[in-house]
Amino acid sequence: MEITTLKEPGLHPDTCQLLKPKKATKQQVQVLRDFVDGPLNEAMVASSAKLAKGGTIHAHDVVVFQQQDGRWEVGQVWFHLEVGAQQVTLLQRWTPTVNKASHSAKCTIANEQGFVPIDSIQYPLPSDQEATVLIPYQLNCRL
Numbered sequence: 001m002e003i004t005t006l007k008e009p010g011l012h013p014d015t016c017q018l019l020k021p022k023k024a025t026k027q028q029v030q031v032l033r034d035f036v037d038g039p040l041n042e043a044m045v046a047s048s049a050k051l052a053k054g055g056t057i058h059a060h061d062v063v064v065f066q067q068q069d070g071r072w073e074v075g076q077v078w079f080h081l082e083v084g085a086q087q088v089t090l091l092q093r094w095t096p097t098v099n100k101a102s103h104s105a106k107c108t109i110a111n112e113q114g115f116v117p118i119d120s121i122q123y124p125l126p127s128d129q130e131a132t133v134l135i136p137y138q139l140n141c142r143l
Contacts, residue, residue, distance in 0.1 A: 016087050016118040018046035018080050019056065028079075035090070035115055036083060049080040049089070049118055061124040062094065062107075065116050074107055074125070080118060088115040 021044035024032065029040045036043075047059040057063055061077045075091035093112040096105035 016052050017050045018044060018082050018087065019048040019050055021046040021082060024081075032081065036081075040083065042083070044082045046080045046082075049087075051121060051123075052119060053122070055123060057089075057121060057124045063089075063091070063124050064122045065089075065091075065120045066122060067116075067120070072122075074105070075116070076109070078113070081115070087118040089118050089121060090115050 024040060024043040024045045028045055029043065032040050032043060048056055050056050057077055057080075059077055059079055062074060063077060064072055064074055066072055074094040074096055076094060078090040078092065080087065080089050090113060093110045093114070094107040095110045096107045
């Protein structure tokens with residue numbers, strides 16, 4: 001087997017990317033003012049984003065993300081936002097109840113919303129009103 005050279009630059013970007021971004025509507029800008037400081041006239045929103053680690057996340061996906069303090073959390077995506085060079089995802093936090101014996105977590109939907117950096121999202125999970133989440137061993141003790 002021969003290893004070939006990739007000749008198409010940017011085919012596999014090393015940063016997150018919004019897919020089909022659109023200028024934020026007046027309603028979205030009004031909602032964003034509660035969360036974001038600064039001018040929002042150039043804000044771009046998208047329902048899908050491509051992760052630098054690989055994979056695509058969409059609005060309504062449930063994702064595992066990592067907080068700045070290293071804790072792993074679960075949340076449901078509402079939409080993705082790009083303001084200047086900053087890319088974030090607005091999500092609704094899910095509160096996991098960990099069952100360490102089975103490496104799964106039943107999650108309840110919390111009434112907490114907030115932005116997280118898109119690059120903190122690890123991967124999407126299947127979702128519904130309640131989900132059993134399979135937790136890899138390395139993450140099990142971090143929830």
